[in-house]
Amino acid sequence: MRDLRSWLVRRLILGCLQIVAVVALVFALTEALPGDAATSLAGDQPDPERIAAIHEAMELDRPALERLADWAAGMLHGDFGTSLASGRPVTTYLSGGFEPTLLLAGLTLALLVPIAVGLGVLAARREGGWADRLVSSVTLGVYAVPEFAFGVLLVTVFALRLDWLPPTAVGYGTDLAGHPAVLVLPVLVLLSRPVCSLSRLVRAGMIDALASPYAAQARRYGVSGVRVRYAHALPNAVVPAAQQLARTVDWLLCGVIVVEALFVIPGLGTVLMDAVAARDVPVVQGLAVVFGLIAVVLNLGADLVAHRLAPRSGVAA
Known part of the structure; x- marks a missing residue:
């Protein structure tokens, strides 16, 4: 237990440093954009008065380190700045786009875990058999199809031809x-x-867990096959999938731009595309920071799950 606490403290410190790095990197990348931000935002035929107004709104005349410190301090209080395009707080864009994205991500995750685990267990139980070959072939074939092409195929079949479902939102x-x-x-x-x-x-x-010595020892002691699979093998099989699941949740919550664009869903991905098209730097910065924070938190959770489920953590505890 002491080893777990010390590991958790170290991992939390690393997570905090990663968050600081995300904020600094987003600001640095925005500052490194070619040209003057105010001139770019003013349009193709910039008006000097508009450029001056944007300079004042973005406080571009101040030193970069001062603006970074003020921006980071504001985020600690929930202030991500103000949109240059509309004058609304950036948080209104985040809250407005987060609900549709969270709904899609939640539904996908609720179906993803049981389906993926069920297919993986089914294929492992029948290793080399017809079920294993079928699951492996189908998953490999579907994975090779890009999301956009798969979405167009589904829309063509189920929305346009069969008229069972609406094609967009x-x-x-x-x-x-x-x-x-x-x-x-x-x-x-x-x-x-x-x-x-x-x-x-x-x-x-x-497959690796079922072939391990502890699984064979459990069978010799008369433990049922169901218990060996689900109480002993499955927790260790979940460990390598934990990091992938964290990346998947991060991908879902950060707004799948292709999917949201295809089905015209007003989520975070759509907000990001609109902000980029409008050259709304504060909104882009706020979204980039939120995406980075989500990635750090999810990877922290995945590391904790892997640390707790891995056999070495059980021995250390």
Whole structure:
């Protein structure tokens, strides 16, 4: 237990340093953009008065380190700045886009874990058999198809030809939860590749765990096959999949731009595209920081799960 506490403290310190690095990197990359930000934002035929107003709004005349310190201090209080395009707080863009993205991510994750684990366990139980070959072939084939192409295929078949589902979210506003039919095709596209990668990782981990000495020892002691698979082998098989699951959740929460653009869903990905098109630097900066923070937190959680489930952690505890 002491080793776990010391590891957790070290990992939390590293996570805090990573968050600081994310904030500094986002600011540095924005500062390194070619040309003057105010001139770029002023349009193709910039008006000197508009350039001066943008300079004042972005405080570009101040030293970069002062602006970085003020920006970081504001974020500690929940202030990510103000949009140059609309004058609204950046947090309104974040909150408005987060709900649709969170809904899509939550539904996808709720289906992803049981389906991926179930397919991986099924393939591992029938290693070399028809079920294993079928699962491996289908997952490899689906994984090879890009999300955009898979989404276009689903829209063509189920929306345009069969007319079973709406092709996009246009006309439904932000109340996607009240129109579940709109979510079916986007969730299927979001599920396609993560299910394939996670199920293959679980399969490989299950095969290694079932062939391990402790699994053989459990069988010799008369432990049932079901208990060996789910109480002993599966927790160790989940360890290599934990990092992949964290990356998948990060990918989902940070707004899958391709999927949201294809189905016209007003999530974080759409907010980011609109901000880039409008050259709205504060919104882009705020979204980049949020995406970075989500990645750091999720990887911290994945490391904790892997540390607790790995056999070495159990011995150390």
